[in-house]
Amino acid sequence: MTSLNVVNLVGRAGSDPDVRYFESGSVLCELPLAVDRMRRDDKPDWFNLKIWGKTAEIAANYVKKGSLIGIQGSLTIETWSDRNTGSNRSKPVIRVERLELLGSKRDNEAHANQNTYNDAEF
Known part of the structure; x- marks a missing residue:
């Protein structure tokens, strides 16, 4: 049996990206994503995104709070031990491999000719 773990989401950035540069040369961008539900009166679902590498740099440069991506x-x-209580904690995180900038043409035309960025391409 083959396993499959693929997540596709379209939503708005909940904040400006939090970007970290490491001595190894790696780049990490963390970002909350709000995804609306079908009914307008429902609250959005929130997802924690982690983006690495060149795609993280693209996100850092072009994604702002409210951007449609x-x-x-x-x-x-992700699991860890709480520093204060010592209890085990966990949270779901989406490890982003592909990013698309979906804002209006006017928003994107100054940024790049191609709006899709894929981890594997860099």
Whole structure:
């Protein structure tokens, strides 16, 4: 049996990206994503995104709070021990492999000719 872990979401950035640069040269961008439900009166679902590498740099440069983006990635569950209580904690995180800037043409035309960025391309 083959396993499949693919997540596709379209939503709006809940904040400006939080970007970290490491001595190894790696770049990490973390970002909350709000995805609306079908009914207008429902509250959006929130997802924690982690974006690495060149795609993280693109997100850092072009994604701002409120930006409409599409992502493709995989779901991971991060676990850690709470410093104060010592209890085990966990949260779901989407590890983004592909990012699409979906704002209006006017928003994007100054940024790049191609609006899709894929981790594998860099």
